[in-house]
Structure formats: C-alpha cells, structure tokens
Amino acid sequence: MFSLTKILVLVAIVLAVWYGFKMVTRLQKERDRLARERGEELKRDRKGQPRRVTAEDMTQCAVCGVYVPQDAPKCGKPGCPQG
C-alpha cells in the first residue's frame, strides 16, 4: 500500500541519487578541465624550452634513420632526400 511517508522517502532517495550523480559529473568535469589545463601547460613548457627535448618529441627520419624533433620532420642532413 502507498503511504505519503513512503512516497516522501522515495522522492528523497531519488533526489539524493540525482544530486549525487550531478555532483560526481561536476567533479569529473572539473578534474578533466584541470588535467587538460595541466597538459597544455606542460606542452607550453616544452615549447618554451626547445633544448630539453624528450624521446617522445622525437621522430625518426624515414630515410636516414636520424632522430629529429617532431615539429621538424626533415632531418636537414646534407644528402638526405627528405632534407
């Protein structure tokens, strides 16, 4: 049988779940935003310091096998067909 109390409890539970879901979604969005901002900062830092190039920023010249920075796909070596 339905009673007002049962309905109120049900509504309270639904609201609690809904608010909880909303809060989790908001926290996740906030975390994603922070992670994205951090990633962009790291990228900026790396761009600002071109001398500190890590392995993941390097790409191999397909012709002569020399590792060159990713933003410069040509190795620039004399005699290399790509450079």
Ligand SMILES: [Zn+2]
């Ligand atoms: Zn090359």
